[in-house]
Every structure is written in structure tokens, then in C-alpha cells.
Amino acid sequence: MLQRLTDVSGVPGYESEVAEVIRKELAGLATFSYDKLGSIICEKKGSSASPKIMLPGHMDEVGFMVTRITEEGFIKFTMLGGWLTQYMPAHRVIIKTNKGDVSGIIGAKPIHLMSEEERKKVLDKKDLFIDIGVKDNKDAAKIGVRPGDPIIPVAPFTQMANPDYLMAKAWDDRIGCALFIDVIKALKGKKHPNTLYGVGTVQEEVGTRGAHTAVRKINPDVALVCEVGIAQDTPGGEKDVGVLGKGPQITIYDRGMIPNLGLRDLIIDTAEQKRIPYQIQSLEGGSTDGGPIHINAQGVPCIYLGVPARYIHCHSGIIHKADYDNTVRLITEVVLKLDAKTVGRFTK
Numbered sequence: 001m002l003q004r005l006t007d008v009s010g011v012p013g014y015e016s017e018v019a020e021v022i023r024k025e026l027a028g029l030a031t032f033s034y035d036k037l038g039s040i041i042c043e044k045k046g047s048s049a050s051p052k053i054m055l056p057g058h059m060d061e062v063g064f065m066v067t068r069i070t071e072e073g074f075i076k077f078t079m080l081g082g083w084l085t086q087y088m089p090a091h092r093v094i095i096k097t098n099k100g101d102v103s104g105i106i107g108a109k110p111i112h113l114m115s116e117e118e119r120k121k122v123l124d125k126k127d128l129f130i131d132i133g134v135k136d137n138k139d140a141a142k143i144g145v146r147p148g149d150p151i152i153p154v155a156p157f158t159q160m161a162n163p164d165y166l167m168a169k170a171w172d173d174r175i176g177c178a179l180f181i182d183v184i185k186a187l188k189g190k191k192h193p194n195t196l197y198g199v200g201t202v203q204e205e206v207g208t209r210g211a212h213t214a215v216r217k218i219n220p221d222v223a224l225v226c227e228v229g230i231a232q233d234t235p236g237g238e239k240d241v242g243v244l245g246k247g248p249q250i251t252i253y254d255r256g257m258i259p260n261l262g263l264r265d266l267i268i269d270t271a272e273q274k275r276i277p278y279q280i281q282s283l284e285g286g287s288t289d290g291g292p293i294h295i296n297a298q299g300v301p302c303i304y305l306g307v308p309a310r311y312i313h314c315h316s317g318i319i320h321k322a323d324y325d326n327t328v329r330l331i332t333e334v335v336l337k338l339d340a341k342t343v344g345r346f347t348k
Helices: 002-007 016-026 116-120 137-142 171-186 209-218 261-273 290-294 321-337 340-345
Strands: 031-034 040-044 052-058 063-069 075-080 092-097 100-107 129-131 150-153 165-168 195-201 222-230 249-253 279-282 302-309 317-320
Touching: 002 016, 002 165, 002 171, 016 040, 016 171, 016 195, 040 171, 040 209, 052 171, 052 209, 063 137, 075 150, 171 195, 171 222, 171 302, 171 317, 171 321, 195 209, 209 290, 222 249, 222 279, 222 290, 222 321, 249 261, 261 302, 261 321, 290 302, 302 317, 302 321, 317 321
Parallel strands: 052 195, 052 222, 222 302, 249 279
Antiparallel strands: 031 040, 040 195, 063 075, 063 150, 075 129, 092 100, 092 150, 100 129, 165 317, 249 302
């Protein structure tokens, strides 16, 4: 399932392939509806219509969009989501056109032609382009490339030397989509005192847009944001924060939301009771769908749970399978506890 979710294309505004994978995975286990931006809402009824529990995971990945084609046939583009330009050159991409996929590579001025001063500078986006191997803009048009076409990083799903380490594109945030899929599967045949909504939101990377519309359609009582966390266990990191293999990250602060304290404590207590390893994360440089969700209507008790991931907002990232499995376990155990009485305590 993780391979199916990460190998498909889905940059902001073009998430339909991801939604189709979600539908296939949950066929017969949930009923489906959509908001008018394209977020998919997967409803699993429990023993009570309320409280309504929302598990959002955004379907979009960082990528690019064609903005124009030069006379020589090179593609100029804009970024969809946050990229550092130094990560981009020499990487392969696919342009999704109305005539099929077109392969390309992100190009820049060769190092051999740069001055010493140029070599020291971070590349400017305006100096980057995509080479699709055509002689001019007429050739590009013949194969279907036109402004507005989405551009997807090429980075196939790979099990690494240690097969518990999984490398792929789009962990941010296909991992969140996978989490709510597997939680719904884990609850098959179990009584849960609520109604669950797994939601594949759209356009998170360009402003949490699908979260705004989906939360209004559902009006949840609680939300557990399913996301990647930020691993810091590589050279230059903090070593003891966001370590792969040491469990899900429970986020106590991000730039868009401070979590509900009662919900936070319930999750930590549940992890300790069930002996599920966990880590605490504080994130000053980013936010999630929890931002708009937690201020919907009169407010929604909300928290962000992350599977630690290395190298997000790059072509490829790495997660540890045990962290994913333990995050599914933790969310499932918490959902089983979220009855009306428990949820009522979060707002007193």
C-alpha cells in the first residue's frame, strides 16, 4: 500500500490519482464523499454518530508546474510547495500532459562554465529549467506539453539495505493517507464509540486549502492530524530528537497550532499504557492541516502526530517501518477511547 500511494502522482491541485488509490484500499470499509476542492472523505460508522473524529492526511506532494516553454523548447516552471533550489538540479521529473507522461531533467548552468563567485551562490529559481529532449517549442507542443501541466519528481519506492528503512517520494504526506487507511482497516469488526472520518485533503502544501473546506463539511469534534514528523538523526541534527525507529512524534507545538492539552495527555497516557514508543516534537518552522482545522466553528480539539521522516520536501525521503506501525497502533488505541464523555472533557 505504501508503494502504491507514493508511486502515484499528486502535486497540489492534481491529487485525483491519490484519491483513487484511497478509494480502492477502503472499498467496502468506508463510504465516500468529497468536498468541492477534491478532498476525499472516508466515513466509517461506529456505535455512535458522535463524537465525529477526523483523521486528515493531505494527498498532495511538493512538485512543480509548467509556466512557459522557451523558443528552444526548455520548460520554465514554478514550485508547488516549499523547495530549496540547491536540492533541485540534475533530478529527473515527469510532466503529466494530456497526451501522456513526458520525461525530463532539471537543468542549470554547468559548473565548468560558472565563475568562482557563481559557484559560491545558491541558485536562483529563474536560472533553472527542465530539459525534455526536444529541439524547440513546436516539438514540445506536439508531445502535449503546455502551461499548467503538473511536474512530478521521479523517485520510486525502495526498500533499503535494512528493509525496515523505506525510501520514496511524497512521504509528506502519503504517510498520513496510509495512516488513516490502516486505522480504518484495524477497526474492522471492532466497536468504536464514535464515527471516524479519514480525510485525504488537497493543496496542503500551498496553504492548507483542502483542510479549510473539508473541516467545514464534516464539523468534527476531534481531529488527529496524520503527518510526517521531522527526523533529526542525521549529521548536524540533534541526535535525540526525531530518531528513526524510536516511535511516532507527538507534537506539542508548531507554527500553526498549539494542541489541545487534554487530547495531548490522553495520547501520551495511551502510548505509555500500551507500551508504544513515542517521541516529543516541537516544530517552529512549519505547520499542518491542523492550523485551519483547530479553529473551525467554535474550535476543534486537535493534535498533530508524525512519523519521523528524513529529507522531506526533497525528491526522496526515508522512514522506518516500525515508526509507521506504531503510529497506526497509537491512533487506533486513541480512537477506541474517544467516546462522548472523554471528548467532552477536552473543552472544560
